[in-house]
Every structure is written in C-alpha cells, then in structure tokens.
Amino acid sequence: MLLIPCPWCGPRDEIEFHYGGQAHVAYPEDPAALSDEEWARYLFFRDNPKGRFAERWSHSAGCRRWFNVVRDTATNEIHAVYRIGEPRPVIA
Amino acid sequence: MTENLPDHPDWLWAAAEPKRSYDVVIVGGGGHGLATAYYLAKNHGITNVAVLERGWLAGGNMARNTTIIRSNYLWDESAGIYEHALKLWEGLEDDLGYPLLFSQRGVLNLAHSLQDVRDSVRRVHANRLNGVDAEWLEPEQVKELCPIVDVSPDVRYPVLGATYQPRAGIAKHDYVAWGFARAAAAYGVDLIENCEVTGLDVRDGRVTGVRTTRGPIAAGKVALCAAGHSSVVAAMAGVALPLQSHPLQALVSELLEPVHPTVVMSNAVHVYVSQAHKGELVMGAGIDAANSYRQRGAFHIIERQMAAALELFPVFARAHVLRTWGGVVDVTPDASPIVGLTPVDDLYVNCGWGTGGFKATPGVGWCYAHTVAHGEPHPLSAPFSLDRFTTGALVDEHGAAAVAH
Amino acid sequence: MAERRNADRRSADRRSPLAGFAARFETASAGGALRLAEIPFLTQLNLRVDAKSPAAERIGRALGTTLPVEPGSAVRSGDLTVLWLGPDEWLVLGPDEGEAEIGAGGAGLRDRLVEAAGSADGHVSVVDVSAQRTTLVLAGARARDVLAHGCALDLHPRVFGPGRCAQTLLARAQVVLVARETDEFWVLCRSSFAGYVAEWLLDAAAEYVT
Amino acid sequence: MTSRPGEVVRFRFDGRDYEGRRGDTLAAALLANGVRRVSTSVQLGQPRGIFSAGGEEPNALVQIETPFPEPMLPATTVEICDGLVATGLPGKGRLADRPDPARYDTVHAHCDVLVVGAGPAGLMAAAEAARGGARVILADERPAPGGSLLGTAEAVDGLPGRRWAAERAAELDGLADVRVLCRTTVFGHYDDNYLVAVERRTNHLGAAAPATTARERIWRIRARRVVHATGAHERFPAFAGNDLPGVMLAGAARTYVNQYGVRPGRRAVVLTTNDTAYPAALDLAAAGIEIAAIVDVRQAPGEEWARRCAERGIDVLTGHVVTAARGAGELSSVVVAPEDGGQARDVPADLLLVSGGWTPVVHLFSQAGGTLRFDEEIGAFVPGDTQARDVRLAVEVAGSARGVPTLSGCLRDGAEAGRRALAAAGFAVPDQAPPPAVEDEPAAAPARHLWLVPAADGDGDDYREHFVDLQRDVTVADVLRATGAGLRSVEHVKRYTTAGTAHDQGRTSGLLTSAITAHALGLDVADLGVTTFRAPYAPVSFAALAGRDRGHLHDPVRVTAMHDWHVARGAPLENVGQWKRPWYYPLDGEDMTAAVLRECRAAREDVAMMDASTLGKIDVIGPDAAELLDRLYTNMMSTLPVGSIRYGVMCRPDGMVFDDGTVIRLAEDHFLATTTTGNAAAVLDWMEEWLQTEWPSLRVHCTSVTEQWATVALVGPRSREVLAGLAPGLDVGNASFPFMTWRDAEVAGIPARVCRISFSGELAYEINVRSWYGLALWEAVNAAGVTPYGTETMHVLRAEKGYPIIGQDTDGTVTPQDLGMAWVVSKKKADFIGKRSFSRADTVRPDRKQLVGLLPEDTGRLLPEGVHLVEPGGTRALGHVTSGYRSAALGRTFALALISGGRERVGERLHAAMGEEMIPVTVTHHVLYDPEGARRDG
Numbered sequence A: 001m002l003l004i005p006c007p008w009c010g011p012r013d014e015i016e017f018h019y020g021g022q023a024h025v026a027y028p029e030d031p032a033a034l035s036d037e038e039w040a041r042y043l044f045f046r047d048n049p050k051g052r053f054a055e056r057w058s059h060s061a062g063c064r065r066w067f068n069v070v071r072d073t074a075t076n077e078i079h080a081v082y083r084i085g086e087p088r089p090v091i092a
Numbered sequence B: 001m002t003e004n005l006p007d008h009p010d011w012l013w014a015a016a017e018p019k020r021s022y023d024v025v026i027v028g029g030g031g032h033g034l035a036t037a038y039y040l041a042k043n044h045g046i047t048n049v050a051v052l053e054r055g056w057l058a059g060g061n062m063a064r065n066t067t068i069i070r071s072n073y074l075w076d077e078s079a080g081i082y083e084h085a086l087k088l089w090e091g092l093e094d095d096l097g098y099p100l101l102f103s104q105r106g107v108l109n110l111a112h113s114l115q116d117v118r119d120s121v122r123r124v125h126a127n128r129l130n131g132v133d134a135e136w137l138e139p140e141q142v143k144e145l146c147p148i149v150d151v152s153p154d155v156r157y158p159v160l161g162a163t164y165q166p167r168a169g170i171a172k173h174d175y176v177a178w179g180f181a182r183a184a185a186a187y188g189v190d191l192i193e194n195c196e197v198t199g200l201d202v203r204d205g206r207v208t209g210v211r212t213t214r215g216p217i218a219a220g221k222v223a224l225c226a227a228g229h230s231s232v233v234a235a236m237a238g239v240a241l242p243l244q245s246h247p248l249q250a251l252v253s254e255l256l257e258p259v260h261p262t263v264v265m266s267n268a269v270h271v272y273v274s275q276a277h278k279g280e281l282v283m284g285a286g287i288d289a290a291n292s293y294r295q296r297g298a299f300h301i302i303e304r305q306m307a308a309a310l311e312l313f314p315v316f317a318r319a320h321v322l323r324t325w326g327g328v329v330d331v332t333p334d335a336s337p338i339v340g341l342t343p344v345d346d347l348y349v350n351c352g353w354g355t356g357g358f359k360a361t362p363g364v365g366w367c368y369a370h371t372v373a374h375g376e377p378h379p380l381s382a383p384f385s386l387d388r389f390t391t392g393a394l395v396d397e398h399g400a401a402a403v404a405h
Numbered sequence C: 001m002a003e004r005r006n007a008d009r010r011s012a013d014r015r016s017p018l019a020g021f022a023a024r025f026e027t028a029s030a031g032g033a034l035r036l037a038e039i040p041f042l043t044q045l046n047l048r049v050d051a052k053s054p055a056a057e058r059i060g061r062a063l064g065t066t067l068p069v070e071p072g073s074a075v076r077s078g079d080l081t082v083l084w085l086g087p088d089e090w091l092v093l094g095p096d097e098g099e100a101e102i103g104a105g106g107a108g109l110r111d112r113l114v115e116a117a118g119s120a121d122g123h124v125s126v127v128d129v130s131a132q133r134t135t136l137v138l139a140g141a142r143a144r145d146v147l148a149h150g151c152a153l154d155l156h157p158r159v160f161g162p163g164r165c166a167q168t169l170l171a172r173a174q175v176v177l178v179a180r181e182t183d184e185f186w187v188l189c190r191s192s193f194a195g196y197v198a199e200w201l202l203d204a205a206a207e208y209v210t
Numbered sequence D: 001m002t003s004r005p006g007e008v009v010r011f012r013f014d015g016r017d018y019e020g021r022r023g024d025t026l027a028a029a030l031l032a033n034g035v036r037r038v039s040t041s042v043q044l045g046q047p048r049g050i051f052s053a054g055g056e057e058p059n060a061l062v063q064i065e066t067p068f069p070e071p072m073l074p075a076t077t078v079e080i081c082d083g084l085v086a087t088g089l090p091g092k093g094r095l096a097d098r099p100d101p102a103r104y105d106t107v108h109a110h111c112d113v114l115v116v117g118a119g120p121a122g123l124m125a126a127a128e129a130a131r132g133g134a135r136v137i138l139a140d141e142r143p144a145p146g147g148s149l150l151g152t153a154e155a156v157d158g159l160p161g162r163r164w165a166a167e168r169a170a171e172l173d174g175l176a177d178v179r180v181l182c183r184t185t186v187f188g189h190y191d192d193n194y195l196v197a198v199e200r201r202t203n204h205l206g207a208a209a210p211a212t213t214a215r216e217r218i219w220r221i222r223a224r225r226v227v228h229a230t231g232a233h234e235r236f237p238a239f240a241g242n243d244l245p246g247v248m249l250a251g252a253a254r255t256y257v258n259q260y261g262v263r264p265g266r267r268a269v270v271l272t273t274n275d276t277a278y279p280a281a282l283d284l285a286a287a288g289i290e291i292a293a294i295v296d297v298r299q300a301p302g303e304e305w306a307r308r309c310a311e312r313g314i315d316v317l318t319g320h321v322v323t324a325a326r327g328a329g330e331l332s333s334v335v336v337a338p339e340d341g342g343q344a345r346d347v348p349a350d351l352l353l354v355s356g357g358w359t360p361v362v363h364l365f366s367q368a369g370g371t372l373r374f375d376e377e378i379g380a381f382v383p384g385d386t387q388a389r390d391v392r393l394a395v396e397v398a399g400s401a402r403g404v405p406t407l408s409g410c411l412r413d414g415a416e417a418g419r420r421a422l423a424a425a426g427f428a429v430p431d432q433a434p435p436p437a438v439e440d441e442p443a444a445a446p447a448r449h450l451w452l453v454p455a456a457d458g459d460g461d462d463y464r465e466h467f468v469d470l471q472r473d474v475t476v477a478d479v480l481r482a483t484g485a486g487l488r489s490v491e492h493v494k495r496y497t498t499a500g501t502a503h504d505q506g507r508t509s510g511l512l513t514s515a516i517t518a519h520a521l522g523l524d525v526a527d528l529g530v531t532t533f534r535a536p537y538a539p540v541s542f543a544a545l546a547g548r549d550r551g552h553l554h555d556p557v558r559v560t561a562m563h564d565w566h567v568a569r570g571a572p573l574e575n576v577g578q579w580k581r582p583w584y585y586p587l588d589g590e591d592m593t594a595a596v597l598r599e600c601r602a603a604r605e606d607v608a609m610m611d612a613s614t615l616g617k618i619d620v621i622g623p624d625a626a627e628l629l630d631r632l633y634t635n636m637m638s639t640l641p642v643g644s645i646r647y648g649v650m651c652r653p654d655g656m657v658f659d660d661g662t663v664i665r666l667a668e669d670h671f672l673a674t675t676t677t678g679n680a681a682a683v684l685d686w687m688e689e690w691l692q693t694e695w696p697s698l699r700v701h702c703t704s705v706t707e708q709w710a711t712v713a714l715v716g717p718r719s720r721e722v723l724a725g726l727a728p729g730l731d732v733g734n735a736s737f738p739f740m741t742w743r744d745a746e747v748a749g750i751p752a753r754v755c756r757i758s759f760s761g762e763l764a765y766e767i768n769v770r771s772w773y774g775l776a777l778w779e780a781v782n783a784a785g786v787t788p789y790g791t792e793t794m795h796v797l798r799a800e801k802g803y804p805i806i807g808q809d810t811d812g813t814v815t816p817q818d819l820g821m822a823w824v825v826s827k828k829k830a831d832f833i834g835k836r837s838f839s840r841a842d843t844v845r846p847d848r849k850q851l852v853g854l855l856p857e858d859t860g861r862l863l864p865e866g867v868h869l870v871e872p873g874g875t876r877a878l879g880h881v882t883s884g885y886r887s888a889a890l891g892r893t894f895a896l897a898l899i900s901g902g903r904e905r906v907g908e909r910l911h912a913a914m915g916e917e918m919i920p921v922t923v924t925h926h927v928l929y930d931p932e933g934a935r936r937d938g
C-alpha cells in the first residue's frame, strides 16, 4: 500500500487513487495526419522503464484531481509529485 | 499418510560457462526460454544455444505461478496456441523423462452475474468449435465437482454456474522448468546462470550479439524470453513493446488434508485456487494497479483475495496463509502475448504472457523455436505478431475470456 | 392553497435512504458509548468556482464566510457548513429546504449562490446534490474507534479535529468525513451505498455498544 | 511438577485429559504432564517433540478441535484454556466442515514510531520514543511484554526481568499516545512503512470469549519510523538423530523452567557452540534437572561460566561434539565424542539441549527491502545499512535483531534506536536517561560456528538422520543430493529439497540449510546467502485477512430508493455491478418466461414502468460543455437545442464502443449526460481525465448526480395518458412535448423532470425526481394501474428494437459501425475520441463482426446467448449470439448476434451450433420491431 502524496490532500493510501500510466503523453495534434504506425504508438505504446517513471495518478476517492508522480519502479520510491501542466522536475 | 512428492532425478544440469559465441542466444532462463532451447535442439537440430539467466534458473515467474493449465480461451487464435500447448503437456512427462505432476483435475471458471453467464457460455461454444473440451455446469454440478464451493443463492455474488474444462489442471512448476532444463542441457545447450544481459549489439539493423555481466557473447540470433523484463531488454536494441510490467501475487496455505479436488477460478469474486500435491492451497491474486518491477505486491490485494476466497469457500476461514510472494508480469493492451519477429533482423521476441503464460510453456517453446529456426512465424503464433497493434487486429482476451491465468 | 397541500404531501412522501435504520441506530446508541443517527434531507450543493475569482468572493459573502482554501478544512457559518472537496470544489451543507423546485425559482440556497455567482465570470457551477448523499452522525467516546476500523485516515484529534473534513474511503464506500466536534463526526455517503455503510457501521460498533 | 502454582486449566490432547496452569502454552502444559511426543513428521512419519518455546517451533504442530477446528498451530504458541481439545498433527491440518462463527476485524493505526518486539531492546526503544513525545505503538506476539526476559532469570534494575518489563509496559500503556499490543504479531512490512499485524484477542479466553469481540484483528499500521527489535532465534547444528523428541533448543528449555516452572526432562546433555547455553544449563540444574554434561565444541567457554559449572559440579566437555542422539521414538541417550576423533561414549539422557548460536530475526527488515550482511562474529546474517540502497528505509534495528549479544547491550541499543527514530520523525530528542542496571553479565568467550557434526564411525554417515529442516523432514543427505544434481543456488536447493517451505518457514533452520549447501559447494555461506524472506512472518488465518469484508459486507450492495418495494413485491434481483436490480416481477404461479412475456405485452400494448434509477447521471456545465461533449461522443452534441435530448456513443481512442446514453441539454452551457449502469463511475473518470490532463483550458465542470435522481421509466401506448393524469400541469401533446425533449413539471405532486425518451421503442417517458421521492413517485405511478417490469423485459424490448446493451452486445472489440450505428458517428467533426481508429486496416475490414438479427426457423426455439453461428456444413465460427429472447410482440423467438460480415449476410441461412445439434436460423436486419419508429414518435 503505497502512501501517495496528493498535491492537495497530502499523503493518502494507494487505494484512494486511480493509476493513469505514463505521464506527458499528449493527444496528437491531428490524429488524421498520422500513419497507422504513428497512431498505434499513441494508442498502445507506453514507456515501461525499470527505474524512474513519470506517471499519472488521480485521487479518485479524494479530491478527484489528476497529478503526476515520479516514482522508481524498481523500488517504488516516490521522488516527486507535481501538478498537471507542470514540467517533469529534474531529480538529482 | 501423506502424499510425498516424487523425487527429482539425481542429475539436472551443469552450470555452464559462457562461450564467445552461439548460433542462438536466448535471453531469460524461465520456462519459455528453456522450452524454446529444448525444441530448438529437439525439433530443429540447433544445439549451439545458450540460455542466459540473470539470476537462478527459472527463478522468475516460472518459480512464482499458480500453475494453472487450460486451453479454454475465447478466440480461435488463442485456442490454437493454448490447445497446442495442452496437447504437448499431455505427453510431456514421457517426452522429458521427468515427473511433472501434471494433473488433469479440471478447471472451473465460475460465473456470478448474468453477463458472466453469457460470456461463459459463449466461451464454451467457441471452445467446442475449436476442438477444446468445455462444458457449462449448473451450480449443483459445480457443487458435485467441488463440494466446498458455496453455491447457495443468498451470498453476495451467488454462483450461477461455471465453465468446466476437464482436461485442464495443474503441474509442478519447478519440475517443469527443470525437466526442460535437463533435457536441453542433455542436447548440449549451455544454461548460464547469474548472467544478466546488459546490452544488445545491433549492426546495420541486425542483432549480432549480447553484452552481459559475464562478458560479451556473439550470437547469430537472439531470442528474448525475459517475461516481466521484456521492455527493458528490448529497449537495449531500440525496440519498443506495448507492455506494462506489474507485480502479481500468489500465496499458499499450510498443508491440509484434501479438501479441494479441482481448480476453481472466479472473475467477479476475484480468486483462483487449487490444492497442490503436497496439500497446500495455492491461490492467486490480482495485479497491482501501478507499474513496478518489485517482485512483491501490495497487501490490500491479499486481503481482498482472502475476502473473495471466503465468499466462495467458507471452510477456508481458519486456514492460514503461510507465504505470499510476487512476480513481475508483462501485460499487453489486449491481454494476449507477442511472439515473433521484431524490426531488428535476427532478434525475436516472446513476451506479453502477462498473468497466464505458464500453461503455454511447451506450446510457445515449440512455436517460438520454429520461428527462430526458420526466421518466420509458426502458423500458430503468427496472429500474435507485433504488427497487430498497428493494424488493429488485436486478440482481445480481456472482456469475454474470464480471468487470464 | 393547492401549493400548500403539495408541499405537505411532498414532505410526507419524502423518504431518506436510511429511514429503515432508525430503530437499529437507536439501539446502538442506547449504551452511551456511541451515538449513531441519520440526519436526513440536508441541503447539499456542489460548488465549483475559481477560489481567487470575484465570483468566489461574492459567493463567500452570500454564505457569510470565505470559501475555505486549505485542503481538508471545513468552515461553519450559521447553519451552513462549507467543506473543501478540491482546489476549486466545495460542498455546501445547509438545513433541509424540502420544498425547493427542480431548476431555479424560489429563495433556496442554490438560487442564492447562483445569483451571487452571477453570469459575468461564466465558469461557476452550483449543482444540487441534496439527495445524492445522506448524512450520518457518529458521535461519542468510541466514534473514532469505530471509524478506524474502516478509514485509513489518521483520526487523531490533533490531526483530524473539529474543522477538518476529507473525501476518503470508509470500508469499501466513498464518503465525505467531517469532524464536527471533538467526538462527533458526520459521514456523508452516497444514497445507494447508505444501507451498506449503515450495516457496516453497526457491525463495527457491535463490540463497543454491547 | 504437579505443585506448580496458578489457576488450573483442563484440556484434552490426543484423546487424554490433562491439567495445566493458566498462562501455559499447550507445549508447556504437555511437558509438565510428561508428554514429549506431540506430532509425527510429514514425510517420514517419525515422532516429533517440542523443540522450541515460541513461534519458531518446527515440530510440535497441533490441530485444534475445540472450541473450533483450526489446523496447524505450534503447541508453543497455543495458550491453553478450559475445554481446549487438540491433537498432534501428522503433517497436515484439517479444516472445519462448518462455518466459522467468530468475528474478525481490521483497524487502521498511525504512529510516529512503531516498535516491533517488546523485549528489552523494544521496551527501551518505545520508552525513549514516548519520552520524546512521539506517538508510539509497541507490538509483541507473546502474551506479555519482556521478550527473552520472560524466559531468563535475569534481573533488570534490581527487578526480575519479567516484572521490570511488565512495569515498563504498563507505564507506556498509560500514556495517551502510546499503545501496547500483546499477542500481536507484526507479519508484514510493506512499502512506505505500512506494516500489518494480527492480534489474537480471544483464543486464550476459550468459551469465555465475548461474542462481539473480534477473535482476530488485523492492524494496518502506517508508521513514520519503525524499530525492529525482533530478537534472535536460537539455531542448532545438524547431527544424527537431531529430530528425536527430547532434543530441544537450550533457550527454550530455559524458558520452560523459568517462565512456566516446567521441567522438560530429568537428565540433560547440553550441546553448544557458544556461551548462552551455560546459563540455560545452570537454570535447569537449579530447577533440579540433572545436567549430565555440557558438550562444548569450543576449546574453552567463558571463564565465569566454566567456574560456575565447576561450582555446581557440572561436567564441561570442551572440544567435544554430540555425534548422535539415540532412542526409540524418544531420546534415551546421547553419543558424545571428542571432535578430533577420540572415543565416543553413550550418555543416558532424556533431554538434549542444543545451541548452535543465534540468528537475528531479520524477516521484517528484509521484507522492507533491507539488505543483509554476514556477521562473522555471530555467524549469521544481520541487517545491513538502512541507507545503503536506492530505497532509504525509515527503519532502525535494535538489540539481538542486529546481533547485540548482551542484555545491557540490548537495553542500550534499544534506547539509542528509540532516540534515532525520534530524531528522524522530527522530534527533539530529550537528554539521555541512565540505562537500566544489569547486574550479572559475565564476559563471553567467542562462539564457534559449527553446522554439521559427522556421525561417529559407522553410525549413519550417509547423513540421512542429520536433519536440517525438521518440519519438512529434510536431511543433510537431501541437501547433498541437490548439490550433487548440479544445483548451485540455495533457492534451487530449497525447491529441490523443500527445506524452509513449511509452516515455520525455516526460522531455526534456514541458515543451516545455506551453511550446509555452502559447505558442499566449497563456498562461503556469506557469499551464498539465504532464501528470500516473505510475508507473513508467521501464518495468518484467511478469516483474519478477510476481516469484516464477508457475507453481506463482502462488497457494497447498491440499491435505489424503490428497492424495498421491489423486494416486497417478490422480484428476484439481478446483480449489475454492485447494484441490485429487479429482474422481473412474477405474479403468483408465474415462472420467469411467463412473467417476462406478460411484462413485455404490457409495455407494448398497454403501459408499464421500470426503475431506471441506476443509470449514471453526470451534470456537465460550463461555457465549453458542448465542446467537451463533442470531443467525447462520436456524434455532435453542440447542435442539440436547449430542451432537447440526443442519444450518444462514446468510444475509446481505439475506436471501440465504451459507453452510450442520452444527453439532455438543460441550458446553453448545461447538459445532463446519462451513462450505462455499470459505467457511471468510469465515464465520469473518463471525462475528468480528458478535462484535467488533456484539455485543462476547457471551462467545464462535471458532477455526478446519479443518486440525486430517482428515475421511473413509463412505457407503452397508454403512457401519455397516465402521465397526463399524474401531471395535470404538463401539456403532454405530441407537438408540445415531442420525442427527445424534456420538460420540468409536477408529477404526482412531486417536482420532476420528465424526459421523453424511449429505450423500448414505445411511446415512453422517463420521470426523474429527487431520489427521496423515488418511492412516492413509483407508488403513485403504479397506483395508476401501470405494470412494473424488470431488467429482463427491458432487455427484450430494446433487443426487439436492435438497441445494443454495451457489455452484452459489445465486448470491447466492437465499433459503432459494427453495431449498425454509423449514423451516430459524425462525419462533420474534425476529430473526436476514437475517430482516427475507424480508418485502421482492421476496422475497415468488410468481414468484421457486425450486429444482426437472427430468426430461428423453429419460431419457438430460443437461441442461448453465447451460441456460435456457422455456415451450413461449416465449422468455422462466424460469430455468436449476444442476446436471445422470446418476443411477445413478434410472436416468436429472435436473437441479436455479432457475425462476420453480418450485414452482407442478411437473408442468409446459418446454423447455430449447439454442440452436435445445428439450429437453422435466418439472418435479418437487427431492428425487428417497428423499424420506422412510428410508435415511439407517435
């Protein structure tokens, strides 16, 4: 049970959240202009690194806000939490 | 008295030292890697093969799964490869000369809602057309097969029936892995442990070798079998895969006198359970929601698992959880595997089996060996190519195919 | 006259989600360690507005208190309570206004807020959710203990004392939890879940009330 | 020792009645009664005795029969109570054949410092943390605090250790922010210092346990810092016959004497590799047990111990080993020999105390992600640096859990750990208090790490009687066979031999297995390592883990405001997600088929009503509300006039249908969207996800109002008439209130929003009121002579019209076009979610599965849902029946199906394959009833 620091509500148990996968995957400007390969990348291909991963969470049972987290998938350590629209922080 | 496990053979395999080069290097010494090596040697006469394993052989998901074997998948493509596997299972003990404790005790998939029933019946009919044994059972028939299932109508999610595959069952995972390892080693395959692949050498669009914690190794062909770590390894050759890695947990109870004669799985009341040969209840849980490479999952998953187990099996109340553990499973968008070629020549991929690839072990080993040997997909694995994500020809086993184990 | 009759008829016809639990709540409350009761029909408005906007200020004036901007805080103003739900979201609780019409009209709280919001700034929403949730009061020396069986929040009085509120989970239901007084909580739960929450609370309380 | 003080407790074991004393464990009570054989081993069927005095017990496993059957508990952890009935286990436990009446529950707890283990180290850690003002939880699995002090006779601050511990714990428990939990095993240490513990609350009370008290309670503890003060387990070397009843850990024997006043034997030999067995031997001697000899594998013990033994006349044989324990089913003699090969002798004894050193209990530390380091001095793995790895553990380890050997050292170490935890949790650390005084602490001589004692000549040197894992009957021979088979990893050896996989998870034997393996491979055990530690630290019952989430509380039951009416009316309920919905309303003597046909006829020919409250409802408001809906629905919502309603479909980006429902426009900037019952939460989440993460500039707010409204669907040719009667103020004329519009009005005197929509194809209305009024409205409508119908009839009616149910007629692989709903896909919008996918290679295939109608040639034949279609003579599945019903309106059965290239096949004859039987059917268009829509429009 991770303890996830909601940028608004503070630390809450993982079960209050909904996982949203990789962060910073923008909906394509003009999907119609994409090739099938490019569209498939958008649809199905997400990073899956072992290590730091910028990902989205929604505090679905709390304030219902989406936000971003940098978490190490090898250790589950959370390195940063930041709001949607903010750039991924640089972590030493 | 109690049922003792059959003995392992006196000799298994010798730890091999890496050579400079091999015709085929298999990355990952789990069940799939070992079965692939075995069939490369046996079916295709290719024996200058190394299986590279970063830890101890078959210590990944092969050491962690709940060992459910069945072939009653929904879609024709899935039925093809899983049924091929099941047929191989039926002759595998003899083939490998190893007691695998393959027990065709049947698998029940319970239905708890009218939609579950529809989906289940649909699968039964699909299975039959595909030559897969399948039956629909009414609650009383479920009770007959597995008397400890609570089929009373007044529980939160009553059992409305079940699909039943009599030929399905379980096997002893370690024995399977070691059976393949031993047989492959006997053909001259090098099984190399504590040898982590840290890089893939790609020249002019062709893979030429691997770099490892035990030095570089040249390879004519490289076949990935890294399960939960497939994304990480494929990325070494610049190949992106539509995978997400999640922890999946399982647990066992203490040894108990026989209470559970078959395998029961339930999607809605998420639980799957069998009583293994020694007498322990083996139970699987769900995946953790978030990506992770930790071989352990969150505790609330286990609690929910137990709540679900007691709904179906009230007599389990005072059984004890002895040990829990987790594995890292690689999940695809359509809950079907990826087997075949990659954009890099001579680099092959077998991954995405997610929560359910143990049952496929001999089948995928067979097809993947063929793919690697011939440089083109085996007909049974062809539908599981990487390019299905581009065309959209997914083999979606989520919706209608019950729990994927 | 016809108006009046309708209004009476309506209140008579209203049935709160936990109407059927009243007797069991009373029994559970008899020992004194715990008080459990439904507060039916509170007016509840879901308010969405930019906290820094003039509209928020006007709404605050209409409520008699500025909107609390500290996450998880609640303020009271007369018989109103304003709960922070999110960075631009509040739940306004007020007394039963039973007869309010669907849509606008009358002098209900909703209309006051809509009016205060004005239309100039556009992006304000005031949604009537009075029947979306019902309110349970759980009070007494063992109230915290009962909640702790199903709520993962730290309910220590220093952490979750009067003036705090939270959207969270109680057992398997989403709730809005409000610390009213030192030993008094309100549990707001969705109407369809109310029976489950009530059953759960009664079960969790069994150890303390018998 | 029949003269033991204390309250007498009567129990029964293996069919015989015994007396014990309150506070005894079953093991202690059995030993007091001279019972030494407790169980039989799982593989070999050998008799086994009591080996330890705690949860690490590998041998003495029992089955509880009364008060309630419970499998496999170590007799060393079962507290006896009056009426307890237990039996020794031959390896396997047995489950009850009746439901467990006990209650189980869960509690969440938060603290600054959690201390695991209330031995001297843990007590000091907790005391220090509490002194600094922290919120502290101190948990110990034993019934009383004190840890090893309970079993030793050592004094602290001039008090017997047991009393000192009790007083410290009582002091702590008296503090407002401290909680002391006994009988509480912390069994898992998860991410972010989430620890789980199980408290056994009533077992020791037997029949006196209050029925409302949960028998076992799971504590879910979130701690800012954790102090692991978990102590150490004594271990044993492998020698021939080390499984015989009568062989016992030295510390355990000491505990039986000191804590329980029980003599575990009459004449003892002691085998040791270290000094800690000496005080044990002396305590036993003081209790009247004859110590035949202390066999010390070292050249010399600590001087003080040697002196005290000499004083008591105890023979100390240094440089000696025990080469075998002998006896028929029970220890009768011990073979002692000089290690360098001198003459062996047989020493008669009924007790053999063994001490192979102490292994720190690092389970939880390791679970938490801590790495271990081999400590040469104690010959065991100890916690490594907590800050060494990528994950920095918020953990301290104290006392013998990290290898501190002495009592004074553990007290000091505990205090320091408490202070470190305090500081790390952000508290000011108060001045150091003087450590408690420990008087008698002789200097120790170094231990020697001896794992394996070869048998004396000719005495079973095949190592088949040298047990490594007593519980799994694994011997040194088994380990050697594994390494001989080529295995080189201790994980492989574990799986080849099953060592460490039993109930005790190898607590006293795990290190031994590694050491023997390392020895066989010519490796250093430090390099070989040990197998992975996993939760739970000790077995936990399934029921405890399930807690309160059982029976009717297993999963929330969601009901509408009209639910009680449905139940009172005898409607069977259908589970739809968490909702309970009325399925049909049988009249007396009616079966389901008859009821549904009657309900359908009422809807088609007269007037009927349904509880539609479960549909999801989302209030969408803001200047950009229309824009948001345009992007999410496949069709155009921005052109919908205020006052009107439109049906819409949502797809995932992959083009597959995800949900459908109606959208009503309340105002220029205000919509109400409905969703399917099962998808209400998912659709709201979906909207929020796009809004917040992708289009934050859109000015829209979405609010769930699902339960704000109760909805009664009023359906059938007479529905207008009924509505007119109930809502005299509403102009129900077709022109003033046309299809797909809504009006606010009073219905039955209740403020309502009436929508003229139809999911049945009939003239129909949906009346929405605040859910408080749901029941009143329902009753009023029903009183107007309207027939209630359930979900089954709803399904039939909509199927006759070819309306799909998302999730029944779709399965995540179906596009709107596949459903024959190309009309709902906007050609005008530049983009919407899913659009791009409609032109992928696979979505434009002409042979995609498409929704069609099926008419069985036998008009009375019902096609089961899920049945597959094949071409006559063929075996390849073309698709399957998604919905199949008897239709009152059509006077026959019919079905909907998804069939490859279905629309091209209209008119074709296919076979539904029911196993061997082939049922001929004709493919039709999917809309079978009133295709022109005249009825709903009229």
Ligand SMILES: Cc1cc2nc3c(=O)[nH]c(=O)nc-3n(C[C@H](O)[C@H](O)[C@H](O)COP(=O)(O)OP(=O)(O)OC[C@H]3O[C@@H](n4cnc5c(N)ncnc54)[C@H](O)[C@@H]3O)c2cc1C
Binding pocket: B027, B028, B029, B030, B031, B032, B033, B052, B053, B054, B055, B057, B058, B059, B060, B061, B062, B063, B064, B065, B066, B067, B068, B069, B195, B196, B197, B198, B225, B226, B227, B228, B229, B233, B248, B249, B250, B284, B325, B326, B327, B328, B329, B353, B354, B355, B356, B357, B358, B359, B360, B405
């Ligand atoms: C808890 C659990 C329950 C399951 N239950 C079932 C079930 O009931 N039925 C079923 O059919 N399936 C089940 N599965 C799934 C099944 O275990 C897997 O699909 C299957 O084992 C995957 O194939 P594998 O055996 O080759 O994988 P693995 O055994 O995981 O093999 C992959 C190997 O690759 C190695 N590796 C990774 N990276 C590198 C590298 N860089 N260099 C060298 N080696 C590397 C790993 O160490 C690992 O040994 C379950 C899985 C889990 C975790």
Ligand SMILES: NC(=O)c1ccc[n+]([C@@H]2O[C@H](COP(=O)([O-])OP(=O)(O)OC[C@H]3O[C@@H](n4cnc5c(N)ncnc54)[C@H](O)[C@@H]3O)[C@@H](O)[C@H]2O)c1
Binding pocket: D116, D117, D118, D119, D120, D121, D122, D139, D140, D141, D142, D146, D147, D148, D149, D184, D185, D186, D187, D229, D230, D231, D232, D276, D358, D361, D364, D398, D399, D400, D401, D403, D404, D405, D406, D407, D408, D410, D537
């Ligand atoms: N070399 C040694 O390590 C050694 C040998 C013999 C005696 N001793 C003596 O033992 C004492 C050690 O003191 P200490 O405080 O470090 O340990 P301890 O053994 O006295 O106390 C540890 C306590 O932790 C409890 N515990 C362990 N795991 C637990 C869990 N998961 N959940 C709940 N409780 C758990 C145990 O029941 C025990 O009561 C000292 O007096 C020392 O002299 C040490």
Ligand SMILES: Cc1cc2nc3c(=O)[nH]c(=O)nc-3n(C[C@H](O)[C@H](O)[C@H](O)COP(=O)(O)O)c2cc1C
Binding pocket: B063, B064, B065, B066, B067, B173, B252, B276, B278, B280, B282, B295, B322, B323, B324, B325, B326, D491, D500, D501, D502, D505, D531, D532, D534
């Ligand atoms: C089918 C199956 C049965 C198992 N039975 C037991 C068992 O009886 N006792 C036990 O301790 N572990 C058992 N395990 C779990 C293993 O001990 C171990 O936890 C698992 O292989 C994962 O490895 P790890 O925990 O070392 O990471 C079993 C595992 C599987 C897959």
Ligand SMILES: [Zn+2]
Binding pocket: A006, A007, A008, A009, A010, A059, A062, A063, A064, A065
């Ligand atoms: Zn939040």
